[in-house]
Amino acid sequence: MNAIEDGLLSQQKVISLETIRVACKNCSLSSLCLPMGLSQEDVERLDDIVKRARPLHRGDYLFREGDRFRSLYVVKTGSVKTFAPSPEGSEQVLGFHLPGELIGLDAIDKDIHACSARVLETSAICEVPFAHLEELTASIPSLQHQMYRLLSKEISQDTEMLLLLGKxxxxxxxxxxxxxxxxxxxxxxxxxxxxxxxxxxxxxxxxxxxxxxxxxxxxxxxxxxxxxxxxxxxxxxxxxxxxxxxxxxxxxxxxxxxxxx
Amino acid sequence: MNAIEDGLLSQQKVISLETIRVACKNCSLSSLCLPMGLSQEDVERLDDIVKRARPLHRGDYLFREGDRFRSLYVVKTGSVKTFAPSPEGSEQVLGFHLPGELIGLDAIDKDIHACSARVLETSAICEVPFAHLEELTASIPSLQHQMYRLLSKEISQDTEMLLLLGKxxxxxxxxxxxxxxxxxxxxxxxxxxxxxxxxxxxxxxxxxxxxxxxxxxxxxxxxxxxxxxxxxxxxxxxxxxxxxxxxxxxxxxxxxxxxxx
DNA sequence: CGTACGTTTGAGGGATATCAAATGTGGTGG
DNA sequence: CCACCACATTTGATATCCCTCAAACGTACG
The missing domain is CATH 1.10.10.10 (Winged helix-like DNA-binding domain superfamily/Winged helix DNA-binding domain)
Incomplete structure (x- = not known):
């Protein structure tokens, strides 16, 4: 259960640890590499588009508000915070992102980042060029489904947060x-x-x-x-x-x- | 600009109103029917999977918390509220949905609705079976992209709401x-x-x-x-x-x- | 026409923000 | 290694926004 997201395992048929290990040989995106039903070949295709993790340091930006959206990011180790400028200087922290978690899904719509992402401590972050990922999902149905689930999950999490702040x-x-x-x-x-x-x-x-x-x-x-x-x-x-x-x-x-x- | 979502028009090449009209002949899902680059044929395929709007009345449920997730819903006329049970009786209203807006995206992940949707006034609602839609998106890249954008947009909106409640x-x-x-x-x-x-x-x-x-x-x-x-x-x-x-x-x-x- | 409920208005209190200041901590340069 | 500074954290005192309680009023519906 270690490096594996609960939510991704549930509702999925059992797969060999080997498959996971291969998919994650980059330690790339545990969130994305688990879509079941992927052939070994598919897994490698997915793996190929992921840029290897580079070490980042406290204060480094993954992206800034206003940047063109190009990639999703997966935290391998360390942590990242995302935050949006509230009108006039102050900021709203939108989330803290721990290992295995995905960053940037909110930018797909406008193709521009509406928030900034900053590394909180020395961290390893993988980059997933979204255009490539999107091509891939078009030809691998189970990966497409996985993407829908990831996006949907993000919505659920925000919803929970709304409940927290509201009640x-x-x-x-x-x-x-x-x-x-x-x-x-x-x-x-x-x-x-x-x-x-x-x-x-x-x-x-x-x-x-x-x-x-x-x-x-x-x-x-x-x-x-x-x-x-x-x-x-x-x-x-x-x-x-x-x-x-x-x-x-x-x-x-x-x-x-x-x-x- | 009438029945057309701003966000969907932006960044898209111009298309004929005819195309839109056809896609929306069901008045089905103005949010979904605009993915540019769809052939007339594709548009019809999309249109075919949408169940025609049926009139619902104040208090009717589109779905309840715990229901199996099967479809997305598009408000044609009227309005809907979604709400989640807070532990112990009370509720948190998650959103009010007006004509043209989509409901149910948060349920894709778990395949179960985590909130309920209730009609606020006499309304016409279209139902879009998600399994069908998903198949369709696999074969129509621009529609897939549209789906990603819709999901992403939902996240952005929640984010804005977080800022509202937090600050x-x-x-x-x-x-x-x-x-x-x-x-x-x-x-x-x-x-x-x-x-x-x-x-x-x-x-x-x-x-x-x-x-x-x-x-x-x-x-x-x-x-x-x-x-x-x-x-x-x-x-x-x-x-x-x-x-x-x-x-x-x-x-x-x-x-x-x-x-x- | 009466009951239930939604809305408005008033009075008061409580949770939490704000202001202020002390203390602790880490980093920098001498 | 120590002095110093900036800043993070803690603690205390006070202010205030908004919730809670209470009651009147309006409206809808049977």
Whole structure:
């Protein structure tokens, strides 16, 4: 289960690890290399279009807002944040991207990047020229389906985030954030309860729609409550079930619902 | 420009209105029927898979959360809301869908609907069986590209909404909501400044992450300020430029930004 | 015509932003 | 290696936006 995305495995027939290994010989795009039903040949075609990962460093840009859209990017190791300029200077952090995750899908429509992507720590990133990928998907139906699923999944994730920002209070938001990181790292075979944050408190707050101070206070509180151990960027989640309970909330963390017709 | 989506026309070579008319003879999916480069034959193939619009009434469900995913839906006339159950009873309104807009893209990934779609007023809705559409896109490259763009566009829209919920205050949110409706209606050839709201104040509040009372008070205030005329569900926007100014905000409507590395 | 519900308006309180300042940390240059 | 600076984080005090509670009113529908 290590380097493999849950969602991609589910609903798919079992395939040999060999197939995966070959497809990922570039460690290129675990998200894309799993479309089942690909022949060895197809897998190699997919692999061929992927540019090998080059190491990037903190602060480097994958692309900037306004750039022409050319490629998707897959995080191999490290992490990346995407953010959009809010009118007038300030920014909205749109997401943090961990190993195995795809960046740039939102730019297909306009053919221009509407957000910027910046590397948070030394990272290895693969580039997938979209034009090539698109050609390939036209001739490999299962790959096409995979692409639809990836795009659709991105929409689902945004939807979840909308729910978070629209309905959750500060406590629930931070708990959800921590659990999300935990689960995503776990999928990649890393520890779900012991990890380093590559982003600042400021960036976390921005992402969650909270002030830095609120984030800081919550970290302190969570620690006091025995939910986690915080040491600078080093995080240890001591009570995952409790965090999950927090996220669900008593459902009255904030605001109310609407009624039928 | 009437029944045609801006975004779909842009970046596309000019085509004859005839082509569009044919493709839309079902009034099926104006969002999908515009992929340029389709032969007359292709257009007919696309058209054939679309089930004709049937009239639905307020409260009818297009699908419910948990339903197996089979089709996308295109609003022909009327309006639809989508909403997801928040854990424990309450709901989060995810979106309001006006004529020409597509519903259901988020369900492709899991093959199960994660949200419900409910008709807000008597509406005509077209159904597009996704399996058929997918087959078709495999053999018509430009249609495939169109699908990618539609999915991508959905992501961009969610992203914008994230920014709204994360960074805007109540006033800015409502102004943005009104402008969004205005612009989308305008695209469909309807008045951008005079329309009826098919959703309740409650639903608007839920969607925007605000309490009903706040929405109501803001309507009152906007009216006092001469920005709009409100009579029950009937809305007249009297000062679109001023609303736009409101949306952009002085950029300090709420919260702050993060800093570089 | 009555009941239910959607909307509006008012009063008050609470969650979280904002302001301010102390402390901790990492990097730089002397 | 230390002094220094910039900045990240934490902590405290205060302000404010918006939610919550409450009630009146309007409207729709049986």
């Amino acid at each position: 959750k209070n500060a406590e629930e938001r931070l708990a959800a954030f921590l659990l999300s990181l935990s689960q995503r790292l776990h999928k990649r075979g890393l520890s779900p309860s012991d990890f380093y944050l590559s982003m600042s408190r400021h960036e976390i707050g921005n992402y969650l729609g909270l002030a830095v101070e609120t984030v800081s206070r919550l970290f302190t509180r969570f620690q006091e409550d025995g939910l986690m151990q915080v040491d600078r960027k080093h995080i240890q989640l001591l009570n995952l079930p409790a965090l999950e309970t927090l996220v669900v909330g008593s459902d009255q963390g904030r605001r109310q619902q609407q009624q039928p017709g | 805007k205050n109540a006033e800015e949110r409502l102004a943005a909501f009104l402008l969004s409706l205005s612009q989308r209606l305008h695209k469909r050839g309807l008045s951008p400044s005079d329309f009826y709201l098919s959703m309740s104040r409650h639903e608007i509040g839920n969607y925007l992450g605000l309490a009903v009372e706040t929405v109501s008070r803001l309507f009152t205030r906007f009216q006092e300020d001469g920005l709009m005329q409100v009579d029950r569900k009937h809305i007249q926007l009297l000062n679109l430029p001023a609303l736009e100014t409101l949306v952009v905000g002085s950029d300090q409507g709420r919260r702050q930004q993060q800093q570089p590395g």
